Amino acid sequence: MLWTAGAGVAATEIRTSAQHGTEPKFQADANSGRVVGICIDIMRAVERLDPGLKFTGDQVWQPLPRIYSAMDRGMQDASCGLSHSPERDKKYQFVGPPLFSIRYYLVARSDDAATINNWDDLRNLGKDSVVLANRGFAGATILxxxxxxxxxxxxxxxxxxLQKLLAHRGRFFFHRSPGLQAVLERSGVVGKVKILPTVMTTSQLYFVMGRQVAPALVERLRTTLQALEKSGELERIAKSWE
Structure with a gap:
């Protein structure tokens, strides 16, 4: 049975934040300026299913390094939408099931004739084919x-x-979708760059919680997420942001 909060009982807070540069995981609403996105919708779905849980801080923007620091210091409990890596697996608790999957693509300048079907094609282009990636993000770790x-x-x-790409300080930019087209539009580079068609790799994203978070709270969130997965709600939310 899922948890419920009794009348007058304060909800258990899960401190979190919104991660910069991760549309549509987190993005600013064009009209209200509030943070919206896949992760916000998932948090609200968790709260509806278990009214005894309350996410706080989801309207506060933070870069990923600061999110890591806050979780390491016990100032933040959770971050939504991170992938497994050896370093993260050692430092944090991954709370299954996966929330949604992402696909990674290469972005090139519009006049680049390169055809990339796999990683060997990329390697064979030689040392001048630098791939740009965001520091601290999973894409850089993958590469x-x-x-x-x-x-x-x-x-x-x-x-x-993307500015470095157009300045020929790299040949490709490695980034994930959903959200890649929105990044190109927001950056003002539509028509100047192109997304190469090959999906280079995929990754599943999870809720991650600090090691200081009590096992009972971790299990409570896991139970609620499992119910959302079983009902199809997690898939519905992800597809609504494609």
Whole structure:
């Protein structure tokens, strides 16, 4: 049976934040300016199913390094929509089931004739084919783990990497979808760059909680997410943002 809050009983807070540069996981609503997105919808669905849980801080924007720091220091309990990595697996608690999946693509300048069907095609282009990625994000970790690929993860924002791409400071930009087209539009580069058609890799995203969070709360969130998955609500939310 799912948890319910009795009358007059304060809800258990789960402190979180909105992650910069991750549309449509988190994005600013064009009319109200409030943070909306896949993760916000999932948090509200959790609260509806278990009224004894309340996410706080989801309207506060933070870059990913600051989110890590806050969880490490026990100042934040959870972050929505992170993928597994060896470092994260050691430091945090992943709360299944997966929330949604993402697909990674390469973005090139519009006049680039390169055809990339797999990682070997990318490697075979040589050392001048630098791939830009966002520092601290999973995409950079994926590229660096492959070997034989020249990676520049010096910038933390997709818009900066797209500017570097147009300035010929890299040949490709590695980023994920859903949300990639919105990033191109927001950055003002539509028509100047193109998304190559090959899906280079996929990844599943999860709620991640700090090690300081009590096991009972972790299990409570897991139980609620499992119910949302079983009902099809997680899939419905993700598809609504495609």
């Amino acid at each position: 660096e783990s492959l070997g034989g690929i020249q990676v520049d993860a010096g910038a933390t924002d997709p818009k900066l990497n």
